[in-house]
Amino acid sequence: MGNSIYRFLCGLCAPSSQEHGLRGAHTAVAALGRDVLNFEATSQVPDGLSRHVVSSKKAQANWYKKLLVAWKKARPPPKTPEEAACFVVQTLKNHQKADVEGFLVFYGLPHPNAAPSAPAAPPPPKPQGAKFELQTLPVDPKAVSDGDTINVYVDTADPRGSGSVPREVQKAAAERAKARTAKDYQKADALQKIIVDAGYRPVPNARGEEVLGKKYRIRLRGIDAPESAMPYGKEAKEALLKLVQGKSLKVFVYDEDRYGRCVGDIYCDGVFIQEQMLKKGFAWHYTAYDQRPELAKWEKQAQTGRKGLWASSKPQKPWEWRKEKRNGAA
Known part of the structure; x- marks a missing residue:
């Protein structure tokens, strides 16, 4: 079973993935497509999604069932973040607003109902006086x-954030990851306290991956x-x-x-x-x-x-x- 799943995931990067609309798609759209197709093989929803939505894992699995059916029917599948956002909202239109919005945030997709606006001028690289x-x-x-x-x-991992992470924090973070993989949550919580007390914390990034x-x-x-x-x-x-x-x-x-x-x-x-x-x-x-x-x-x-x-x-x-x-x- 493990080898078949591995071959399936590798296949997403192969030429055959073009029929699913993943080749040439925006990074966020490709991530959505891979997760939807991975659900077909594993029946698993992505780790980290629960931090962005309010419904249970069982409800999340139901979303991916609907998205999988809709993805296969789409001609063509979404390629841009805007198309993917509309695809998600349309497919999950009868679900809670907070869940749909959290789902979009998890994949870094824009809200399709957001009023269009001219791109805001970015602030200067570093204003005068800023340290x-x-x-x-x-x-x-x-x-x-x-x-x-x-x-x-x-x-x-950011140049400003890296600085000098204390050795004990690095060690605690690595051991906590192993403890969570082993489902030793008591040990993971104890290590979490060491990390937090030192001014750090495992935090999900925009993709939902813990850093x-x-x-x-x-x-x-x-x-x-x-x-x-x-x-x-x-x-x-x-x-x-x-x-x-x-x-x-x-x-x-x-x-x-x-x-x-x-x-x-x-x-x-x-x-x-x-x-x-x-x-x-x-x-x-x-x-x-x-x-x-x-x-x-x-x-x-x-x-x-x-x-x-x-x-x-x-x-x-x-x-x-x-x-x-x-x-x-x-």
């Missing part, structure tokens, strides 16, 4: 602690969002989460604050996150630390439109709220 740049792994929902702070992970990530705490430069216990604190956190969840970010780091967080500008698909938070009215311009006039302009736009926290007649500044709390505690 370094981070390219993050997809952001986990639990990584957003409030409206102006995110915990991100950078693949240790070792190094943790960075990011404080969004130039804005200050309401604290969780303040009015609009929850809304600010949700607004930031909606902008970054499941996305890989580009972070330009300028400084480090007294809490050890990297202070930086965050971009997602060319969108400047601080700009969006200010325009939506879920953050203040933090003038004590950042005098950029564009931040003041975006805050004024939200204030004029009474968006977000500006719907309140006298919203309290978060730095004043924190000062009152400290004085009260004292």
